[in-house]
Amino acid sequence: MITISNLSKDYKNKVIFNNLNLKIPENKITFISGPNGSGKSTLLKCLLNLEDYTGEIRYDNCHFEKVREDVMVVYDNSPLYHNLTGSQNLELLTNHSFKNANENNHDILMPHFLKPEILKSKVKNYSLGQKKKLSLMRVLLTKPKYLFLDEASNGLDHEALLDLKSLLRKLSVDTTIIAIGHHFEYYTSIIDNLILMNDQSAIQIKDFELQEGEGLNDIYERYIK
Numbered sequence: 480m481i482t483i484s485n486l487s488k489d490y491k492n493k494v495i496f497n498n499l500n501l502k503i504p505e506n507k508i509t510f511i512s513g514p515n516g517s518g519k520s521t522l523l524k525c526l527l528n529l530e531d532y533t534g535e536i537r538y539d540n541c542h543f544e545k546v547r548e549d550v551m552v553v554y555d556n557s558p559l560y561h562n563l564t565g566s567q568n569l570e571l572l573t574n575h576s577f578k579n580a581n582e583n584n585h586d587i588l589m590p591h592f593l594k595p596e597i598l599k600s601k602v603k604n605y606s607l608g609q610k611k612k613l614s615l616m617r618v619l620l621t622k623p624k625y626l627f628l629d630e631a632s633n634g635l636d637h638e639a640l641l642d643l644k645s646l647l648r649k650l651s652v653d654t655t656i657i658a659i660g661h662h663f664e665y666y667t668s669i670i671d672n673l674i675l676m677n678d679q680s681a682i683q684i685k686d687f688e689l690q691e692g693e694g695l696n697d698i699y700e701r702y703i704k
């Protein structure tokens with residue numbers, strides 16, 4: 480479990496959030512949403528210890544530094560080696576042999592991700608969506624203990640979005656997943672825990688289930704207004 484206690488953050492006296500208390504359950508999928516500027520990315524940076532803050536963040540009772548190697552983040556423009564092929568990137572970044580890309584289980588788990596012929600070409604020739612797919616394949620091969628996804632569904636085509644859902648479901652057996660973004664309708668069928676950020680605070684809805692016909696507006700009506 481990731482425990483966030485009395486977390487506050489400001490930028491030059493502009494309060495972004497104040498006194499957040501949240502418990503991110505272990506091996507579940509948590510989705511964090513909220514209006515533009517509500518502090519989602521700032522919260523992610525605090526979780527990754529990239530920003531100063533007041534309060535406390537604990538990963539299974541440990542400080543971030545202790546679990547750093549168990550944490551993986553996927554965001555637009557995740558770092559990749561542009562002069563190497565997709566397979567070479569995966570080999571370097573995961574220590575996983577990709578000599579026989581046809582035989583690897585990514586093809587079974589993510590049939591609409593990158594085909595072997597694409598994996599053989601250099602990443603500098605990839606589209607944004609193909610780079611995103613490569614970063615997500617890296618996640619599948621690494622199986623981190625904690626996974627953060629910042630707008631991970633952006634740029635993926637329809638089939639890859641379906642693959643991503645099943646990938647997240649499978650990963651969440653052993654991985655604590657936090658997805659951040661605006662793509663609420665996409666995530667509703669797979670999330671266990673919803674956090675809505677708004678007005679310097681956050682509301683946590685555990686065991687989240689969407690009623691039939693409900694959308695984000697209804698959730699805002701129900702929990703925020």
Ligand SMILES: Nc1ncnc2c1ncn2[C@@H]1O[C@H](COP(=O)(O)OP(=O)(O)OP(=O)(O)O)[C@@H](O)[C@H]1O
Nearest residue numbers: 490491495513514515516517518519520521522661
């Ligand atoms: N380094 C910074 N210095 C000053 N203000 C910042 C900085 N980073 C973010 N902010 C401000 O903090 C607020 C929250 O930004 P943040 O990027 O966390 O929001 P967000 O919820 O992720 O927004 P979006 O949905 O648009 O991605 C915004 O008002 C933003 O202008």
